[in-house]
Every structure is written in structure tokens, then in C-alpha cells.
Amino acid sequence: MKEVDEQDRPKEECGILGLYTPSGEAARLAFFGLFALQHRGQESAGIAVSDGETVRMHKEMGLVSQAFNEQILSELPGHLAIGHTRYSTTGASVLRNAQPIFCTSIVGEIAVAHNGNLLNAGQVRQKMIAEGERFDSTSDTEVMARLMVRHMDRGPENAVAATMREIEGAYSVAVLTPDRLIGFRDPNGVRPLVAGRVADGFMLASESCAFGPVDGHVERELEPGEMVIIDNLGMRYAQGAPPRRKAMCLFEYIYFARPDSHMGTTSLYAARERMGENLWKEHPVEADIVVPVPDSGVPAAHGLARASGLPFQEAMVKSRYIHRTFIVPDQRLRELGVRMKLTPMIDKIRGQRLILVDDSIVRATTTKQLVKMMFDAGAAEVHVRITAPPIQHPCFYGIDMSSKGELAAAQMSIEQIREHLGATTLGYLSIEGAVAATGGKPSQFCLACFNGDYPIPVPEDVTKSAFESPPEVGELATVKAH
Ligand code: SF4
Incomplete structure (x- = not known):
């Protein structure tokens, strides 16, 4: 469970x-x-x-x-x-x-x-x-x-x-x-x-x-x-x-750490806003509103809205009360799980060309459901923008992404992921864009899940299981959620 x-x-x-x-x-x-x-x-x-x-x-x-x-x-x-x-x-x-x-x-x-x-x-x-x-x-x-x-x-x-x-x-x-x-x-x-x-x-x-x-x-x-x-x-x-060599996890800046935390002298909320600004510079698109995936997409959506001049618009309500609701993890109930947690505000979404901002895509299951939810609510276009660069390699340093077969970006091209999501367009922030937003240099960070450059050598017995039996692309949507 x-x-x-x-x-x-x-x-x-x-x-x-x-x-x-x-x-x-x-x-x-x-x-x-x-x-x-x-x-x-x-x-x-x-x-x-x-x-x-x-x-x-x-x-x-x-x-x-x-x-x-x-x-x-x-x-x-x-x-x-x-x-x-x-x-x-x-x-x-x-x-x-x-x-x-x-x-x-x-x-x-x-x-x-x-x-x-x-x-x-x-x-x-x-x-x-x-x-x-x-x-x-x-x-x-x-x-x-x-x-x-x-x-x-x-x-x-x-x-x-x-x-x-x-x-x-x-x-x-x-x-x-x-x-x-x-x-x-x-x-x-x-x-x-x-x-x-x-x-x-x-x-x-x-x-x-x-x-x-x-x-x-x-x-x-x-x-x-x-x-x-x-x-x-x-x-x-x-x-x-x-x-x-210093190798701080870049994902702490993108998603893990709380936005009100500071790392060194960097405010994570401000860093995430800058990630949104850089995301707009790298992937501009004609649209009507900027919609965050609550809560983790909010700072970047503010940054993207500011950089683009488009209105920031909350368009989903997050339930506060299902934090630990346990369900049997089959696909149908997982989809229901997302709907229990996030409810679309149809009158904000109907007819809009929206930019949907989130922090990361791992298996692509939730993002796919969110895109469908936006279209079901009447969105005219859904442009997905993601502040984490594509995750193509497993993490062996304490983050639960240890199998390459579970990573959408390790199995599909960006265009294939866009198609899989059903999104109008898809844009990921580059590694350079994410690092620049922290105010640091690439040499200070672990970027292994993005570029495969592991700062601490990973023994063969540890890597072996990560590369065994990757599921077929079509199975990605049913990979067991962690
Ligand atoms: S591989 Fe990715 S998630 Fe793991 S420590 Fe490095 S940057 Fe963080």
C-alpha cells in the first residue's frame, strides 16, 4: 500500500x-x-x-x-x-x-x-x-x-x-x-x-x-x-x-527542500522563481494564463508569469486532508487519487491557453493525468513547463529514483513524452538554466540524474539492479508509484 x-x-x-x-x-x-x-x-x-x-x-x-x-x-x-x-x-x-x-x-x-x-x-x-x-x-x-x-x-x-x-x-x-x-x-x-x-x-x-x-x-x-x-x-x-569535490544535490534546490529554507545564502523560494523566469526565456509560447501545480509549482509559476507578463492564475484546489490516504495502488485508483487531491476550477480553465508549471517529471503518470484534467475542464491548449531538467539517470544518493526503467526521460524523447502526456507543447529547463537560478556554478552540484556524471563512484553491484529489466515505454503509466 x-x-x-x-x-x-x-x-x-x-x-x-x-x-x-x-x-x-x-x-x-x-x-x-x-x-x-x-x-x-x-x-x-x-x-x-x-x-x-x-x-x-x-x-x-x-x-x-x-x-x-x-x-x-x-x-x-x-x-x-x-x-x-x-x-x-x-x-x-x-x-x-x-x-x-x-x-x-x-x-x-x-x-x-x-x-x-x-x-x-x-x-x-x-x-x-x-x-x-x-x-x-x-x-x-x-x-x-x-x-x-x-x-x-x-x-x-x-x-x-x-x-x-x-x-x-x-x-x-x-x-x-x-x-x-x-x-x-x-x-x-x-x-x-x-x-x-x-x-x-x-x-x-x-x-x-x-x-x-x-x-x-x-x-x-x-x-x-x-x-x-x-x-x-x-x-x-x-x-x-x-x-x-563539492556535489550538493541540485534537486534540493528544485523540489525537495521547503521553499522557505535557505541553502547557503540562497532563498529557495527566490531560486525557484528564477527557475520559472529562465524557463520562460528558454521556452516562450503564446498563451493566456500561467497555472501552477500546487504547491510545488507555485514559486516557478510566479517567476514565469513575471517574466512573460502573463497573469498568474490558480486553477486547481488542493485538498489538505488526504495527505495519508492509503489506497490499493492500481492504475484506476491512482487516477482517482490525483482527482481526490487536486480539483480543477472549470471557470478559470475553460477556453484558456494555459502554461502548466511543475517541478519535475519522473514517471510522467501524474503529469499525464493533470494534462487530461485541464483538457477535460475545457482548456484550449496546455503547455507544460518543468523546472527540473529531464531526469535520465537513476539516483544512488538517497533519492527514490533508483531504476532507469521508471524514468520517462530515460525511455522516451522529449517529443515522445509530450505525446504521452497529451500536452500541446512541453519544455524542460536546461541544466544551465537551473544552476544559474541557484546563483551557483555547475561544479558545485551533483547533476548525476540529469547528466549521468556521478560525483561519488557507484559500485557495480549497486548500479546493476538499476539497469535490469526496464519496462516497455507503454508500461510507463503503470509502473508502481513510490
Ligand atoms: S542524482 Fe539527482 S537527485 Fe540524486 S543526489 Fe544527484 S542531483 Fe540529487
């Missing part, structure tokens, strides 16, 4: 945070912060806390609001906490794979929360099993946690640094020991991680938007390979592993 919401979009694997507050209310603050990271994962949520001696944890399947209540939070006393929201890309979606992952070490219990994907987790796991290690879950996070436990006799910071030397992949991680909190980022800095302050303490989180609900502010982004250590002595930075 899969949820209706965002069924044809790439899924972020996880959101993480860590908190230190002398008030002893770390779990409560973590709960509020996790709310702001809910978009990064809706399958499970967890918080681990320490009062200086004992690490306690609670995690559940479901949303943050479903996993926690007043009673549960009151049973999590402590001044240190880490939190996690999960969408599974490796390891099944079951409670034992939910995070944080809990292990016993020489310094006491430790808890680990991870966003990303380890590329050598299978190999390391097999080696550790051969050496007698036992695993409770199938997640790559437990591999990382048990490696740390093995090195913990050298102290938590050294254990983290030693673990970073043994793992390969994309990772931003929060570790809780009885007396400290450590955050660290992979040597290429693929997944985001920022550190900053709350009123009387310190915080780290996947995104700056988590700081708002706890009245905190970001100090800075962690550099590739950097770690931040937070304890009673304060907050300090150290280099855990030598940095490699």
Missing part, C-alpha cells in the same frame, strides 16, 4: 535534526523542529533524548503528529535530542528500520539518525556479519551505527571520523551519545546539514526551515566532510574526513 500524496515525485529519504537545550525540554523542541521537516519523509518519525546518563527513544510509523503525544514527550526527559523523519529508499518500510537506530557502545547507548544512502553498506554489512556482528534491521544506518560502536573506545569524535573513512556514499548524520551530539556530512556534501543556535542552546538540522518553530537561527552550513560537536562546553567544528 502506498500513499496517494506526491505519488509521481522523487522522494527524499529523510530529515534529521539535533538539539541541545539546558532547559531539559530537548524532546519537545525536537518535536516542533521535526514538524518543519515532515516533507522530507512521512513513513516514520522518531526522537532519541539523553539526560546526560541515559539515552531514551521513541519511534513510530506515520507522521510526526501520529508518532508523538504529550504523554510520550513527557517520558523523554533530557537536554540533548536527535530526531528523524523517514521515507525509505533502502530497507523496508517497517518499524525496525525506522530511525533513530539505537545501539549499545562502550560509552553507553548511542542513537543515530541518517539522511542519504551508503553505497558500500552491503559489502560492509557482509564483512561485519562474517566477523560475528548481528543486525536488527536491514537499513544502511545500522551499518554506520555499528561501525561507530566498534570505534567508540577512541571517543565519539574519533569514532565518527574512523567511520567516515570506512563508508562511501551520501550522508548527513546526527549521533547522540549520553553526553554529546555530533552532526556530520559526507566528503562531497551531497545532502544538506546546517548548524545554529536556539535561545539557550544549539541545533543542527537538514534544513534551515526547522529553526523557525523553535525560535532558532542558522549559524552556517556544514562543509563537505565536516562535523559539528555539541555538548555542555558549547558547539565546535572539526574536519571528520578530507573534503572532495
Whole structure:
């Protein structure tokens, strides 16, 4: 069973945070912060806390609001906490794979929360099993946690640094020991991680938007390979592993991260507006109105409307109440799912030549239904404009696009996709146009899913499954939605 919401979009694997507050209310603050990271994962949520001696944890399947209540939070006393929201890309979606992952070490219990994907987790796991290690879950996070436990006799910071030397992949991680909190980022800095302050303490989180609900502010982004250590002595930075070429995920700017987050000094809302402006420059067309696909297409549609001089027009209403409606994932019910979620406003659409703006096309199933919905509502023309360049290659760094057979742009030409969608015209933003909108340079980003240039080498056993048995083009519409 899969949820209706965002069924044809790439899924972020996880959101993480860590908190230190002398008030002893770390779990409560973590709960509020996790709310702001809910978009990064809706399958499970967890918080681990320490009062200086004992690490306690609670995690559940479901949303943050479903996993926690007043009673549960009151049973999590402590001044240190880490939190996690999960969408599974490796390891099944079951409670034992939910995070944080809990292990016993020489310094006491430790808890680990991870966003990303380890590329050598299978190999390391097999080696550790051969050496007698036992695993409770199938997640790559437990591999990382048990490696740390093995090195913990050298102290938590050294254990983290030693673990970073043994793992390969994309990772931003929060570790809780009885007396400290450590955050660290992979040597290429693929997944985001920022550190900053709350009123009387310190915080780290996947995104700056988590700081708002706890009245905190970001100090800075962690550099590739950097770690931040937070304890009673304060907050300090150290280099855990030598940095490699910076390769921040461009998709964070296009879609994953919340529009009110900042990456570096860049406002993501403003970057997405500029993507819309660039989309117009690259693909102008005669039309009457600019229509966003809510909510993710809104900033780019504003930018495109501004650049084109055409009116911005909301033409679909998004239901707020079906976020976690589970349905049997057959094609007919998936189509109903889109209709339950988005309702067209016929009087805004009838007779109009509209530019429909969205962030990405993965399998093309949802976009196809939206185009049909617009024509069924009486649109004269539907010009689809997409801010993500065509996704032609799988992601191995923690985003749920690991099979080439599921990617429309890997199977069809742009013209074939247009035809498949039933759109009047189709225009994707170029890689150059998307990068320019961030204010950065192509060399700072991972662009692998767009151009096949993988900044972290992907082992053959990991790539193999991604290229096996691609479905026929005609099957794309019925590929299982994630
Ligand atoms: S391959 Fe694409 S989605 Fe994956 S990390 Fe790179 S830019 Fe992001």
C-alpha cells in the first residue's frame, strides 16, 4: 500500500535534526523542529533524548503528529535530542528500520539518525556479519551505527571520523551519545546539514526551515566532510574526513527542500522563481494564463508569469486532508487519487491557453493525468513547463529514483513524452538554466540524474539492479508509484 500524496515525485529519504537545550525540554523542541521537516519523509518519525546518563527513544510509523503525544514527550526527559523523519529508499518500510537506530557502545547507548544512502553498506554489512556482528534491521544506518560502536573506545569524535573513512556514499548524520551530539556530512556534501543556535542552546538540522518553530537561527552550513560537536562546553567544528569535490544535490534546490529554507545564502523560494523566469526565456509560447501545480509549482509559476507578463492564475484546489490516504495502488485508483487531491476550477480553465508549471517529471503518470484534467475542464491548449531538467539517470544518493526503467526521460524523447502526456507543447529547463537560478556554478552540484556524471563512484553491484529489466515505454503509466 502506498500513499496517494506526491505519488509521481522523487522522494527524499529523510530529515534529521539535533538539539541541545539546558532547559531539559530537548524532546519537545525536537518535536516542533521535526514538524518543519515532515516533507522530507512521512513513513516514520522518531526522537532519541539523553539526560546526560541515559539515552531514551521513541519511534513510530506515520507522521510526526501520529508518532508523538504529550504523554510520550513527557517520558523523554533530557537536554540533548536527535530526531528523524523517514521515507525509505533502502530497507523496508517497517518499524525496525525506522530511525533513530539505537545501539549499545562502550560509552553507553548511542542513537543515530541518517539522511542519504551508503553505497558500500552491503559489502560492509557482509564483512561485519562474517566477523560475528548481528543486525536488527536491514537499513544502511545500522551499518554506520555499528561501525561507530566498534570505534567508540577512541571517543565519539574519533569514532565518527574512523567511520567516515570506512563508508562511501551520501550522508548527513546526527549521533547522540549520553553526553554529546555530533552532526556530520559526507566528503562531497551531497545532502544538506546546517548548524545554529536556539535561545539557550544549539541545533543542527537538514534544513534551515526547522529553526523557525523553535525560535532558532542558522549559524552556517556544514562543509563537505565536516562535523559539528555539541555538548555542555558549547558547539565546535572539526574536519571528520578530507573534503572532495563539492556535489550538493541540485534537486534540493528544485523540489525537495521547503521553499522557505535557505541553502547557503540562497532563498529557495527566490531560486525557484528564477527557475520559472529562465524557463520562460528558454521556452516562450503564446498563451493566456500561467497555472501552477500546487504547491510545488507555485514559486516557478510566479517567476514565469513575471517574466512573460502573463497573469498568474490558480486553477486547481488542493485538498489538505488526504495527505495519508492509503489506497490499493492500481492504475484506476491512482487516477482517482490525483482527482481526490487536486480539483480543477472549470471557470478559470475553460477556453484558456494555459502554461502548466511543475517541478519535475519522473514517471510522467501524474503529469499525464493533470494534462487530461485541464483538457477535460475545457482548456484550449496546455503547455507544460518543468523546472527540473529531464531526469535520465537513476539516483544512488538517497533519492527514490533508483531504476532507469521508471524514468520517462530515460525511455522516451522529449517529443515522445509530450505525446504521452497529451500536452500541446512541453519544455524542460536546461541544466544551465537551473544552476544559474541557484546563483551557483555547475561544479558545485551533483547533476548525476540529469547528466549521468556521478560525483561519488557507484559500485557495480549497486548500479546493476538499476539497469535490469526496464519496462516497455507503454508500461510507463503503470509502473508502481513510490
Ligand atoms: S542524482 Fe539527482 S537527485 Fe540524486 S543526489 Fe544527484 S542531483 Fe540529487
